[in-house]
Amino acid sequence: MIPVIGLVVGLGLGLLLDPSVPVWLQPYLPIAVIAALDAVFGAVRAVLDGIFDDKVFVVSFLSNVVVAAFIVFLGDQLGVGAQLSTGVVVVLGVRIFSNVASIRRHLFKA
Numbered sequence: 001m002i003p004v005i006g007l008v009v010g011l012g013l014g015l016l017l018d019p020s021v022p023v024w025l026q027p028y029l030p031i032a033v034i035a036a037l038d039a040v041f042g043a044v045r046a047v048l049d050g051i052f053d054d055k056v057f058v059v060s061f062l063s064n065v066v067v068a069a070f071i072v073f074l075g076d077q078l079g080v081g082a083q084l085s086t087g088v089v090v091v092l093g094v095r096i097f098s099n100v101a102s103i104r105r106h107l108f109k110a
Helices: 002-017 029-049 054-078 081-108
Strands: none
Touching: 029 054, 029 081, 054 081
């Protein structure tokens, strides 16, 4: 119940305060969101498999975001930011779809 309350309060504050993303952070935000989604779908899969560990989730969530942002930063420094961003999106996209497929098989026995 507490996570749901936190989500509702966070969404309400976000809509009320209408935060803006600094220009220097804008290239990293989409990649960070995709990395975070990968961790979230992995956590849902782990819950359904009965192997969820909150410490693993927090470490996975944070490390996914940091590593993905670092790869994009490195690509920007090397002048190939778009190519490395695409690579990160593809890799994390494959992981997300794999986790969603596993969740679907678990929920619908299909």
